[in-house]
Amino acid sequence: MQRQRVLFLCTENSARSQMAEGILRNDAGDRFEVHSAGTNPTVLRTEALDVMAEIGIDISGQFAKPVACFDGQEFDFVITVCDHARESCPILPGAARHLHWSFDDPAEATGPHEERVILFRRTRDEMRDRLKSFAAEHVGLQYAMHG
Numbered sequence: 001m002q003r004q005r006v007l008f009l010c011t012e013n014s015a016r017s018q019m020a021e022g023i024l025r026n027d028a029g030d031r032f033e034v035h036s037a038g039t040n041p042t043v044l045r046t047e048a049l050d051v052m053a054e055i056g057i058d059i060s061g062q063f064a065k066p067v068a069c070f071d072g073q074e075f076d077f078v079i080t081v082c083d084h085a086r087e088s089c090p091i092l093p094g095a096a097r098h099l100h101w102s103f104d105d106p107a108e109a110t111g112p113h114e115e116r117v118i119l120f121r122r123t124r125d126e127m128r129d130r131l132k133s134f135a136a137e138h139v140g141l142q143y144a145m146h147g
Helices: 016-028 046-054 083-087 113-139
Strands: 004-010 032-038 077-080 097-100
Touching: 004 016, 016 032, 016 046, 016 113, 046 113
Parallel strands: 004 032, 004 077, 077 097
Antiparallel strands: none
8 A cells, every 4th residue: 555645844943843744643653654854944853852752752863844744745734833824835846734733832942941841741742642633634544654
């Protein structure tokens, strides 16, 4: 079976899109080829690395990249995970289904590290729940994600 190609888009590609990429690749990588990018990429947030490691997912090999890296590539799904990326989402070739999932941006949190991590955990858990539903909807009921 050919894997469906998914691209998660966010503004900075530093937290939400990176966590979504890591979760879907870990939980359903046999069914989906997963990528992420940003409209204005920066650097992967250490809090994202930390909260993903807490659930056994290593995203330390991932890095922020511009959406231009995927010019000319076709995807089955392009999923924006922030409102700004949705507004500035480029048109990619092919028949990709464009989905928008608005998640709070934990990278905007201020305060001590421990408080910021709480927000990253909440976003991670919300994303994982949404991704479980996504995988079930788009792969079939016979497939259940790990975790």
